[in-house]
Amino acid sequence: MAKIGPFPLPLAGYDAVIFDCDGTLVDSMSVHFDAWCEALAIHGAGGVFKEDVFFAMGGRPTMDIVVELNDEYDLRLDPVAVAQAKRECFLKRLHQVTLIDEVAAFAESLRGKLPMAIATGGSRMVIEKTLQALEISDWFDEVVTADDVVNGKPAPDIFLKAAKLLGVHPSRCLALEDAPAGITAARLAGMQVIAIPSPLADKKS
Secondary structure, X not given: OEEOOXXXXXXXXXXXXXXXXXXXXXXXXXXXXXXXXXXXXXXXXXXXXXXXXXXXXXXXXXXXXXXXXXXXXOOOOOHHHHHHHHHHHHHOOHHHOEEOHHHHHHHHHHOOOOOEEEEXXXXXXXXXXXXXXXXXXXXXXXXXXXXXXXXXXXXXXXHHHHHHHHOOOHHHEEEEEOOHHHHHHHHHOOOEEEEOOOHHHHHHO
């Protein structure tokens, strides 16, 4: 698996590129964490979601995370209600979201040269609003979200669907991902994977 530090990338061996969104293409993870903290506090569970656990769960569908928090902390949170609150808390912070420059530059350099897709564990509404706010919606041929598959990351379904929509065999796709669940999903799909360091990894270095 290649790593992005000074952003080394394979120059050949793929016919399409598939990007995760949050934490890979878009610098939004701290904003999502703040939204999670506010949403959980609204529902009486403030402080249960630690930052390192949040980053470890990155890429997974929101409701799946709520179910796991319920199991871990013996809570009775309504996954649908918490997911809705978290979405609203994030959208009001959308102005804080920016592009990750090196990844965005790579994506922009491929426009018109290779098919590209977004494969994200986020909801379609939030991802589309994020891409629109950053004015990059037209960079991508396809956007596949957690709303479009039965099994979210770390299952490979999102990446497999993106490859199918692009008309490229998964083995000929390059995937860029930051979260453990997403990296696992892309590898299970049979793709070449570039791992984007998370902000938490940067803090520890």
